[in-house]
Amino acid sequence: MSPTSLDKSKIRFLLLEGLHPSALQVLQAAGYSNIESLSGALPQAELIERLADVHFIGIRSRTQLNAEVLAHAPKLVAIGCFCIGTNQVDLQAAQEHGIAVFNAPYSNTRSVAELVLAEAILLLRGVPEKNAVAHRGGWLKSADNAYEIRGKTLGIVGYGSIGTQLSVLAEGLGMNVLFHDVVAKLPLGNARQAANLNELLAASDIVTLHVPELPSTQWMIGAPEIAAMKPGAILINASRGTVVQIEPLADALRAKKLLGAAVDVFPVEPRSNQDEFVSPLRGLDNVILTPHIGGSTLEAQANIGLEVADKLVKYSDNGTTTSSVNFPEVALPAQRGKHRILHVHRNVPGVMSEINRVFSDNQINVAAQYLQTNERIGYVVIDIDAASSALALEKLAQIPATLRCRVLF
Numbered sequence: 001m002s003p004t005s006l007d008k009s010k011i012r013f014l015l016l017e018g019l020h021p022s023a024l025q026v027l028q029a030a031g032y033s034n035i036e037s038l039s040g041a042l043p044q045a046e047l048i049e050r051l052a053d054v055h056f057i058g059i060r061s062r063t064q065l066n067a068e069v070l071a072h073a074p075k076l077v078a079i080g081c082f083c084i085g086t087n088q089v090d091l092q093a094a095q096e097h098g099i100a101v102f103n104a105p106y107s108n109t110r111s112v113a114e115l116v117l118a119e120a121i122l123l124l125r126g127v128p129e130k131n132a133v134a135h136r137g138g139w140l141k142s143a144d145n146a147y148e149i150r151g152k153t154l155g156i157v158g159y160g161s162i163g164t165q166l167s168v169l170a171e172g173l174g175m176n177v178l179f180h181d182v183v184a185k186l187p188l189g190n191a192r193q194a195a196n197l198n199e200l201l202a203a204s205d206i207v208t209l210h211v212p213e214l215p216s217t218q219w220m221i222g223a224p225e226i227a228a229m230k231p232g233a234i235l236i237n238a239s240r241g242t243v244v245q246i247e248p249l250a251d252a253l254r255a256k257k258l259l260g261a262a263v264d265v266f267p268v269e270p271r272s273n274q275d276e277f278v279s280p281l282r283g284l285d286n287v288i289l290t291p292h293i294g295g296s297t298l299e300a301q302a303n304i305g306l307e308v309a310d311k312l313v314k315y316s317d318n319g320t321t322t323s324s325v326n327f328p329e330v331a332l333p334a335q336r337g338k339h340r341i342l343h344v345h346r347n348v349p350g351v352m353s354e355i356n357r358v359f360s361d362n363q364i365n366v367a368a369q370y371l372q373t374n375e376r377i378g379y380v381v382i383d384i385d386a387a388s389s390a391l392a393l394e395k396l397a398q399i400p401a402t403l404r405c406r407v408l409f
């Protein structure tokens, strides 16, 4: 019996944006060798060119996999976002092409929370400004506008994985925690959910943002929201660059309405370390500017490499889609002596009858079948006799609603 899965040496992986070597190690240990790793993101035209024969791509937050790029990726089976955010991928277009998307939803939450707390402490003491002045030969020894973090109110916008982790750490430092979320959330410790964003803005000494990039979070902090903050408050954004309007923020910092700010993410970010960083916030001494490194610790990156690479291997090797962000979740144990068909299809009436007709019309015995659907697509894993898999694959590929179809083992 000949193996029907594509030979592992022919399965191409393209890893972008300097993924941690742990990702490569997981892929190699699973038998994959056709792997190209690049340190930066690619411009759209080059991305499209390279995706022509790539089966799996690994990216971080910079690589834009929009509908046009995905339309030019005929062999792409899955995308690994080696980070939390998946806003850089058009998840709906990926679904429509039958491409599964995976991420690492928890691996860098601690790293972000630690950075935010460190920034809050430094900004409350005026350290960024005092440091900048000292570098220019000045000496700003003064207790003016320098405060302890103990007893201050931290306002967390978005009480998810990062927001809750931060909440616990902040209370450990003696802070009061207020949070705002669109969903009613169980407060941890003594934290309290604010009635709305304005209540949080008016009551917080430090406002920190931890919402995903969504249409509803775009530019959610602009001039009116900054005006609603306490005079002398601090704003921290380590979420996404589209959440805060930069010009009103720069104005408020210049006018000393805000004591300081820490910004890790920007509406436009350089594609690589070789490109220039351009921002109206440059040159403001009371602002900590960091190059999108909230999740960039070796611990987080190593864990992300292991987690996402493992998800790609499991999907490639046996079709498991557990914790995919855009695919129905299916996990079936492998069966000895059987071949496995993975069929992704548009979720339209009658499609399962057509699929099952392939087996009944061709007298193919089905040993196991597992279907999961969401609004748009269905994903069915079918184990059948090895001798029939080539015929089944050919017939299933002809069903008009088929998006992707492959056979394993």
Ligand SMILES: NC(=O)c1ccc[n+]([C@@H]2O[C@H](COP(=O)([O-])OP(=O)(O)OC[C@H]3O[C@@H](n4cnc5c(N)ncnc54)[C@H](O)[C@@H]3O)[C@@H](O)[C@H]2O)c1
Pocket (backbone or CB within 6 Å): 084, 085, 086, 105, 108, 109, 112, 157, 158, 159, 160, 161, 162, 163, 180, 181, 182, 183, 210, 211, 212, 213, 214, 216, 217, 238, 239, 240, 264, 265, 292, 293, 294, 295, 296
């Ligand atoms: N700077 C970095 O390096 C870095 C690292 C990790 C994550 N991030 C960003 O941080 C974001 C948050 O990460 P997370 O793991 O905590 O995500 P999460 O999904 O666990 O939590 C997000 C929370 O925001 C809430 N939310 C959504 N829309 C909202 C709105 N309009 N107003 C208030 N709350 C709203 C959600 O209900 C959820 O509780 C990620 O989506 C990512 O974009 C940045």
Ligand SMILES: O=C(O)[C@H](O)COP(=O)(O)O
Pocket (backbone or CB within 6 Å): 060, 061, 062, 082, 083, 084, 085, 086, 108, 292, 293, 294, 295, 296
């Ligand atoms: O979404 C995330 O996890 C962060 O924004 C980190 O992105 P990065 O991997 O590009 O640093």
